[in-house]
């Protein structure tokens with residue numbers, strides 16, 4: 466009671482015409498906290514959805530540029546339990562004066578909205594495009610992973626370990642093969 470009376474009293478003092486509004490950081494969190502559970506996503510209590518700017522305007526509950534002629538502000542500031550938003554009978558706290566000020570400035574600024582923003586849950590998400598990896602230059606036919614590793618070494622001035630010569634490589638392969646076959650024999 467006292468709270469909304471105070472809010473009403475301070476409203477006309479706010480510099481409405483000049484106050485900037487940040488839709489994403491001021492309006493969205495407020496609506497998300499206080500309204501969207503009943504007026505967003507799949508919910509549209511009283512037939513009112515705030516999913517998009519078009520839907521908000523369509524409902525005819527606010528006058529862009531004229532917060533004081535807007536039903537939405539009336540509902541938010543109302544002392545009538547039956548019409549107040551958010552509904553007190555649902556144990557929802559009333560907006561505090563700072564929040565009332567945000568809504569007021571938002572409507573005064575002409576109800577700005579971020580292009581493409583929606584509170585709808587199934588909003589369109591562009592499919593992830595495959596990102597082809599650009600391979601660094603190197604010897605023709607080289608393993609792409611080797612090329613990437615080599616480029617990384619070069620960029621970070623790391624001296625890559627020398628490649629084993631054929632003899633050592635053959636020896637390593639032989640040891641591996643022997644190990645594998647003895648493992649089989651021991652089974």
Ligand code: HEC
Nearest residue numbers: 499500502503504510511513526537540550551552555557
């Ligand atoms: C807990 C659910 C709930 C929350 C939260 C809620 N509302 Fe509502 N709202 C309702 C219900 C239920 C109705 C329908 C009331 C009726 O028809 O009598 C409604 C109706 C409305 C209407 C339509 C009035 C009309 O006559 O067309 C507006 C506008 C509205 N709410 C704004 C808001 C705003 C703004 C907020 C957040 C500040 C909010 N509501 C938060 C439940 C909620």
